Amino acid sequence: MAFExxxxxxxxxxxxxxxxxxxxxxxxxxxxxxxxxxxxxxxxKSELAFLKAQINPHFLFNTLNSIYALALKKDDKTPDAVVQLSELMRYIMTNSNDEVIELSKEMNYINNYISLQKTRLGNTVNIIYSVIGHTSGKAITPLILISFIENAFKYGVNPDQTSEIYIKIDIEEEILTLYVSNKKTFSVQSDSGIGLQNTIERLKLVYPNKHALMIEDSAEKYIVNLSIKIR
Structure with missing residues (x-):
C-alpha cells in the first residue's frame, strides 16, 4: 500500500x-x-555568605590593633575604646547576616567606627566627617560602606607625615552617596585588600545596575565616590 x-x-x-x-x-x-x-x-547567597565570612574577621583584626595601640600607651581612653569595639562586634554578630538593615543602624555602626579611630589617633590625623540627610524609612545592605572608610585609615595615616581623611555621606531621597578621600602616606602597613575587593564584589551582587562606583587612585591621593540606590 502506498501513501502520497x-x-x-x-x-x-x-x-x-x-x-x-x-x-x-x-x-x-x-x-x-x-x-x-x-x-x-x-x-x-553562597557568594555573599563567603564574602561576609572573610569581612568579619578582617574588621575584628584591625579594630583590635587599634585598641592594642591604646593599651601600649596606657591611654585613659582604652576603656571607651573597648566599649566601642563591643558595640561594633554586637552589630556584626546580630545584623551582618541580614539582607538589609535600617540605614540608621548602619550609620550608627559607621559613627562608632570613626569615633574609635579618633580615640586611637587623637590629633595626629585631621578627620573631617559629615553626614547630610535623613535615615528615617531607609534601608541598606549591612557593611557595604565601611570597607571604603576603613581603607582610608589603613593607607591614609602615618605619624611621620601630614595625614588628612575626608568622609562625607549624603542621603537624598533614594540615593546615598559616599565620598572618601585620603592622602597617601605610604604607611608601612601591609594588607591584601580582601575587605575592599569583597565589598566591590558584594556591590555587584546586591546592587546590580543600582550603584555607581568611581575610584581615583593617583600617586598622592585615593578617592572613592560611591552612589547607591537604597531601598
Whole structure:
C-alpha cells in the first residue's frame, strides 16, 4: 500500500499532536528557566555568605590593633575604646547576616567606627566627617560602606607625615552617596585588600545596575565616590 503526501493542510490529528508537543516543550523550558533562576539565587547567597565570612574577621583584626595601640600607651581612653569595639562586634554578630538593615543602624555602626579611630589617633590625623540627610524609612545592605572608610585609615595615616581623611555621606531621597578621600602616606602597613575587593564584589551582587562606583587612585591621593540606590 502506498501513501502520497501532496503538501496539503495537516490533519486534525497532526494539528493536535503539534499543539501537544509545543505545550510539552514550553513546560520544559519554563521548568528549566525556574530551576536556573533558583540555582542563581542560591549561588548569590553562597557568594555573599563567603564574602561576609572573610569581612568579619578582617574588621575584628584591625579594630583590635587599634585598641592594642591604646593599651601600649596606657591611654585613659582604652576603656571607651573597648566599649566601642563591643558595640561594633554586637552589630556584626546580630545584623551582618541580614539582607538589609535600617540605614540608621548602619550609620550608627559607621559613627562608632570613626569615633574609635579618633580615640586611637587623637590629633595626629585631621578627620573631617559629615553626614547630610535623613535615615528615617531607609534601608541598606549591612557593611557595604565601611570597607571604603576603613581603607582610608589603613593607607591614609602615618605619624611621620601630614595625614588628612575626608568622609562625607549624603542621603537624598533614594540615593546615598559616599565620598572618601585620603592622602597617601605610604604607611608601612601591609594588607591584601580582601575587605575592599569583597565589598566591590558584594556591590555587584546586591546592587546590580543600582550603584555607581568611581575610584581615583593617583600617586598622592585615593578617592572613592560611591552612589547607591537604597531601598
Amino acid at each position: 503526501f501532496n503538501g496539503g493542510p495537516p490533519t486534525q490529528y497532526g494539528h493536535t499532536t503539534l499543539v501537544y508537543l509545543i505545550g510539552v516543550i514550553s513546560s520544559l523550558l519554563f521548568a528549566i528557566t525556574g530551576r536556573l533562576q533558583s540555582v542563581e539565587k542560591e549561588k548569590v
